[in-house]
Amino acid sequence: MLFSIEPKSRREDLYDFDHELGMLIKFLRGSRLTLVTGLRRTGKTSLMRVALNEAGVDYVYVDVRLSLYANYRDVVELFIGAINDFLRRRSSIVDRIINAFKKR
């Protein structure tokens, strides 16, 4: 899968980023704000996805690239999609929220 055109999400598909991956995981766990910058198509998204998969932190992934003609509804749908993705990954959080309401 090393040559697929999609950004990578698994460590074994990520080539030669061990140092950066270690640093990013460390920052994701302990830093309030982390920026990943670099030239186009150099692996920023791949690095970030793998780090998020490995860091064991809760995250909501929002890809804010929208079409030039995006409207209010598109922005809302973007965030709804991101939250749904988060809830799918962390179904235990949904259970905890439901249980918290049950106890009231």
Ligand SMILES: Nc1ncnc2c1ncn2[C@@H]1O[C@H](COP(=O)(O)OP(=O)(O)OP(=O)(O)O)[C@@H](O)[C@H]1O
């Ligand atoms: N270190 C890497 N290991 C494996 N594949 C990589 C690596 N770096 C880049 N790629 C591949 O190159 C392409 C671009 O990677 P990616 O989308 O992660 O880069 P990007 O910096 O986020 O790009 P953009 O600037 O367009 O957002 C993808 O096909 C990705 O799989």
Ligand SMILES: [Mg+2]
């Ligand atoms: Mg990218």
